[in-house]
Amino acid sequence: MFRHALPFIGVIGLALLAGCNNGEPEPLAVRPVMVTQPQPASEAFESYPGEVHARYEPELAFRIGGKVAERMVEAGDRVSKGQPLAKLDPQDVQLQLEGIRAQVAAAEANLRVAQAEHERYKTLMNRQLVSRSQFDSSENAFRSAQARLQQARAEFDVAHNQVDYAVLRATHDGVVAQRRIEVGQVVAAGQTAFILAADGEREVAINLPEQALDRYSVGQAVTVEIWSQKDKQYPGQIRELSPAADPQSRTYSARVAFTTAEVSAELGQSALVSIRNNAEVPLALPLSAVTAEQGQAYVWRVKDDATLERVAVQAGAFGETLVPIFSGLGANDWIVMAGVQMLHEGQPVRAVDRDNRPVELAAQE
Secondary structure (H helix, E strand, O other): OHHHHHHHHHHHHHHHHHHHOOOOOOOOOOEEEEEEOOEEOOOOEEEEEEEEEEOOOOEEEOOOOEEEEEEOOOOOOEEOOOOEEEEEOOHHHHHHHHHHHHHHHHHHHHHHHHHHHHHHHHHHHHOOOOOHHHHHHHHHHHHHHHHHHHHHHHHHHHHHHHHHHOEEEOOOOEEEEEEOOOOOOEEOOOOEEEEEEEOOOEEEEEEEOHHHHHHOOOOOEEEEEEOOOOOOEEEEEEEEEOOOOOOOOOOEEEEEEEOOOOOOOOOOOEEEEEEEOOOOOOEEEEHHHOEEEOOEEEEEEEOOOOEEEEEEOEEOOOOOOEEEEEEOOOOOOOEEOOOHHHOOOOOEEEEEOOOOOEOOOHHHO
16 A cells, blocks of 8 residues: 555655746756857968068179189179179180281271272373273272271170170179179070179069969069068068969969068068968858758857857868858857757857856857
């Protein structure tokens, strides 16, 4: 009999407990949840390391070939316009100059003889003592002697210039950026001897990968940071973009010009060029924050009153750790990132970060 009375007593106990609550449901316990804010799925800026160069960097070379007899400057030396940088052995060009000088003297003597002969035939022609054809021959010889002298003088000028070409001079005020010759080296005409960084404008040389080339164009705005000047950025733009890739690195060289005149950048300094990604940058959440029901992805967002709401989102392809979110969320939203299968709408929560520190929501600030 006692055994049959136990269920009845249990029912009476539950009824008494229900009567104590006056028919109202028990309040939900506040549950701690780990939250995070959406982050960009990819960087809004792409950055490339570079080096400060001069706007104008002419490659200086001898206009004639020869053996380097003297080199007067080193890389890094400051030079002024017209200053000698190196000299070739002048022996060959000096001998050539002397030979042509002798040719000029011979042509002048030949012209004097031809001119005197022409004057004699002119006098005889006036006296009817020579034929017209003999006079024409003397005149032709005189004209030829004049032409040969003119040619010899032109060759002498060229040879004289070549003597000057044996001395390589700076074309601008600036700094010798590179030196590519040594004393005793035999160089060809046009072979680069020095690279001169001319004074004036400065710019940054960078290399762009092939896959990023279609996102950039000449004139595109960029931001330049000199590594030696922390927390200071300069505006700039892409001034030049190579149409062909470097055969070794398979990258495309680009030059970035500063758009402000007040830039304290020295040659050779390291720089970082940041270029804004013009493509739309979606937000992203950890995999654990996204769940789905009947093909619809959704997340749990913490509202300002510290309660939960389920938000439908448009998600992209799942990555290894992140899921791109194309719509439904803002960058300032707080999203539950763990235990989302055990939550329900309107549940009160206590938001904490990864270090178990309380997160201040907008309504609590």
